[in-house]
Every structure is written in C-alpha cells, then in structure tokens.
Amino acid sequence: MGGTTAAAISAPVAREELVVADVVGIGHEGEGVGRVNGFTLFIRGALPGERVRARVTGLKKQYGFAELLEVLEPSPDRVEPPCPVYDECGGCQLQHLGYEAQLRLKRQLVADNMERIGKLRVAAGTQTGEGEAEGVIVHPTIGMPDPWRYRNKVQVPIGEQEGGLAFGFYATGSHRIVDSEQCLIRSETADELVSLIKQMAAEAGIPAYDAEKRQNGLRHVIIKTGFHTGETMVVLVTDNARLPGAEQLAKRIAEAVPGVKSICHNVNDGPPGTVMGPRTSVLWGSDRIYDTIGDVRFAISANSFYQVNPVQTEALYGKALEYAGLTGGETVIDAYCGVGTISLFLAQRAKRVYGVELVPEAIEDARRNAELNGIANATFEAGPAETVIPRWREEGIRADVIVVDPPRKGCDATLLETIVAMRPQRVVYVSCNPSTLARDLRVLEDGGFRTVEVQPVDMFPWTGHVECCVLLVRTK
Numbered sequence: 001m002g003g004t005t006a007a008a009i010s011a012p013v014a015r016e017e018l019v020v021a022d023v024v025g026i027g028h029e030g031e032g033v034g035r036v037n038g039f040t041l042f043i044r045g046a047l048p049g050e051r052v053r054a055r056v057t058g059l060k061k062q063y064g065f066a067e068l069l070e071v072l073e074p075s076p077d078r079v080e081p082p083c084p085v086y087d088e089c090g091g092c093q094l095q096h097l098g099y100e101a102q103l104r105l106k107r108q109l110v111a112d113n114m115e116r117i118g119k120l121r122v123a124a125g126t127q128t129g130e131g132e133a134e135g136v137i138v139h140p141t142i143g144m145p146d147p148w149r150y151r152n153k154v155q156v157p158i159g160e161q162e163g164g165l166a167f168g169f170y171a172t173g174s175h176r177i178v179d180s181e182q183c184l185i186r187s188e189t190a191d192e193l194v195s196l197i198k199q200m201a202a203e204a205g206i207p208a209y210d211a212e213k214r215q216n217g218l219r220h221v222i223i224k225t226g227f228h229t230g231e232t233m234v235v236l237v238t239d240n241a242r243l244p245g246a247e248q249l250a251k252r253i254a255e256a257v258p259g260v261k262s263i264c265h266n267v268n269d270g271p272p273g274t275v276m277g278p279r280t281s282v283l284w285g286s287d288r289i290y291d292t293i294g295d296v297r298f299a300i301s302a303n304s305f306y307q308v309n310p311v312q313t314e315a316l317y318g319k320a321l322e323y324a325g326l327t328g329g330e331t332v333i334d335a336y337c338g339v340g341t342i343s344l345f346l347a348q349r350a351k352r353v354y355g356v357e358l359v360p361e362a363i364e365d366a367r368r369n370a371e372l373n374g375i376a377n378a379t380f381e382a383g384p385a386e387t388v389i390p391r392w393r394e395e396g397i398r399a400d401v402i403v404v405d406p407p408r409k410g411c412d413a414t415l416l417e418t419i420v421a422m423r424p425q426r427v428v429y430v431s432c433n434p435s436t437l438a439r440d441l442r443v444l445e446d447g448g449f450r451t452v453e454v455q456p457v458d459m460f461p462w463t464g465h466v467e468c469c470v471l472l473v474r475t476k
C-alpha cells in the first residue's frame, strides 16, 4: 500500500523507520489510525487505545502506512482472531476486535463523519426517542445475534500453487491466493462445495487459468445460497468456453450436496480482477434460485446482484420501511434501485413506487421480481438517476418519499438538487459509506431538510464497513 512521493519529504517520519504510535481511531478499511508527532499512519491490525511499535512502509503528503510489529499496550477489546488464515487473507479486517466493541466503534465512526464532514450536531448518548434529543440521533449499531457464516454469496478465486489447485481468497492488497477450504463468514455448505469442487477438478485434470502461462482453465467458483429456501447455485467460471467433462462434473456436484438447484458455466476472458463475463449457460438444473426478504420473493440468477447478508438486509430494509412512514397513499421514488429489492419491499405499503437504476439487466430483474410477487404498483426505468428523476419531475411526477441507496461515491450533485426541488416530505438515505453520506446530508440540510436519525447496521461483521439508514424530514 502507498508509495513514497516527493511531497512526503515534509513528513516527520521516514520510510522504513521504526516508530511508536498511539492509535486514536479506525480507518474505513478497519486499519488503526496511528499518530506519531501529529502525523497519521494507517496500521493494519492496530486498535484504538493501543500503543504499538510499527515500521513505516509508505508515505503520502498528509499520511502514511506502517506495518504493525508489536502491540506495546493492548486494547482491552483485543481478542484472538478465530480464523487460522486471518493474518494473510484480505477478506476480514477486524477479527482481532471483540464483536460488541466493533459495533460501538462503527457507531462512533458514523457519528464522527456526521460531525466532521456533515457539520451536523450529534445528540449525546444513544437516545432512541425521535425528536427528544438535541441534534441528530445516531443509534447503536444493529449487530447480528450470531455474526459468523453470514454471507449468502462467495466468489472463490482459483490458481495453482506447487503443482496443485489453490482455492481461496486474495491476500491483502494483492492477487496472491491464500489457499483455504474454510471461511468463517460463509456457509458450511459453501465450505463443503469448495472442498468437493477442488477435489473433483483435480481428479478430472482441470487446470487453473493462468494468464502468464497462457493456460486455459478455472478462474473462479461462485456459490450463492437462498437463506430462507436453502437453494444453492454453483457457477464455474473459466476463461474460455471449453470445460471438458463439465456436465458430468456438474451432475456429481449436484448429487453430492443437498440443496444444489443450479450449476452454471460462465466464461470470463476479461482482465485480472474481473470475476464474471457476460456469457452464462446452465450445466445442470435451473438457471436461477429463489430467496425471500420479508414477504417478497426474489429470483437470483448467476449475474444478478443480491444483498449478501440476508439477516441484516431485513434489518436494514425494515428501518427503511419504518423511516418512509408509509400509510398506503404515498408515491415513492427509489433511486439506485438495483434489482428492485427496496422498491418491492416498500410497494406493499405505498400507492406507487418508481425505481431507477443504471444497469438495464438489473431493471429487467426488478420487473421480473415484481411480476413474481404480483406487485403491480411498481414501475422501473433503466438510466442514470440524475437524468431520469429530473425528467420524471418535468413530466409531473411528485414524490412524498424519496429513497436513495447509491454506490460508495454517494449521490450525484444533480440528483441532490432535484430532491431539494421536488420537496418530498421525507428522504430515506441508505448508504454504505459514512463519509459520502455525511457530505450529501449537508447538501440536503442546506436545501431545507433536517437529519432526524441515523441507524448504523452491521452488514459485514469483521470488516471495517458499516451501512446506514437515515431519516430526513422537510422543514421548509
């Protein structure tokens, strides 16, 4: 991570220098934020409240990176990470921090962003009564009763190491595969399938794809499971259309693991770092599996997006529904709607929902999902939210509630302007990035909305990420 730049010369530390740092916070990737003579160093594995010895590995103008060498004064919340490959694997960043402390820290991270970037006053304590406190209420993070084995989808990269196949995860910041048949944040069925496919591929002599050696073969295995239905899909990704003995392999996998309903083959001849290509064919069973969120049923195909933590998705959408305050007569706009998950969840309590999403295939899925559930009051359109919603406004569409759930970079400025101009009574902002969330809340506040409450939800336990659902009401 990070390289030495000319501007770094002014830093009070040098590359390779051994330093003692006081850790004062946590970064967006779960790394400790250390201070040395007022200079910030990001130190993976260090926790707030700790004093650590570290080696400086990279410098930028305003901050640097350091490798943790020794914890001199440990945090009382430090725990032994349960995963045997945690130190190598890039999947989790906070397994060395107790879960309750993790939830507290994520709330703090959100509150800090609200104050520092959003210039919002955060109410003291953890009040729950709307409007009772002075300032924005930032609730305690909603955690999982059991924060392990929560992912319903995994993408396992495949390579070759010492002549054998390696199925695992990428090491932090690289494409080196850490070979492991177990992962504590995916299902036991996924572990079983990974072991089985690895063994069967080795027996069948199917190699791993290697771009440098120009060797065709397996690139990824993707496993998706419906949390409520138990239906499982396996996608074998290769770099070209040839997968010798594919049907037989698929049949053997399906026979060996109960719940497997679909086995697909995807061809990805794209650059390193990409997972799937556009072409998918069915090797065995159906082309889709099903799952439910609340009362709504969703079809999940090989290429379609679906939230990966089903338990917390229900908690998050439950909050979005509560904050939308629907009574049955409202018109709702759902911007950045993906495959229509939030739209269809809200449509059950609204008069009409309009969903907009950039990816046309996701909109096709949204329409299909509406049909699957007999939901007739949801309309979907593909396109950029920042051009489609202003056009809807010109066409006379009025919204009582606008929901936004943008990617990490937050909402487009034109969309925020349009929301201000449309004057809905409520805005529900769902965000996976507290800093862009805080930036956008400031724009909405200046445009006549008040941020009432913020609910952090732990969608990705053991990582530095935190999702938020925010209620804003119109004041002017």
Ligand SMILES: C[S@@+](CC[C@H](N)C(=O)[O-])C[C@H]1O[C@@H](n2cnc3c(N)ncnc32)[C@H](O)[C@@H]1O
Pocket (backbone or CB within 6 Å): 305, 306, 307, 335, 336, 337, 338, 339, 340, 341, 342, 356, 357, 358, 359, 362, 383, 384, 385, 386, 405, 406, 407, 412, 432
């Ligand atoms: C965080 S996801 C939310 C998906 C959905 N709300 C859900 O809960 O499953 C953000 C979505 O925004 C879409 N997107 C990105 N830029 C967009 C834009 N300018 N206009 C509309 N949608 C966009 C992405 O394709 C993605 O589906």
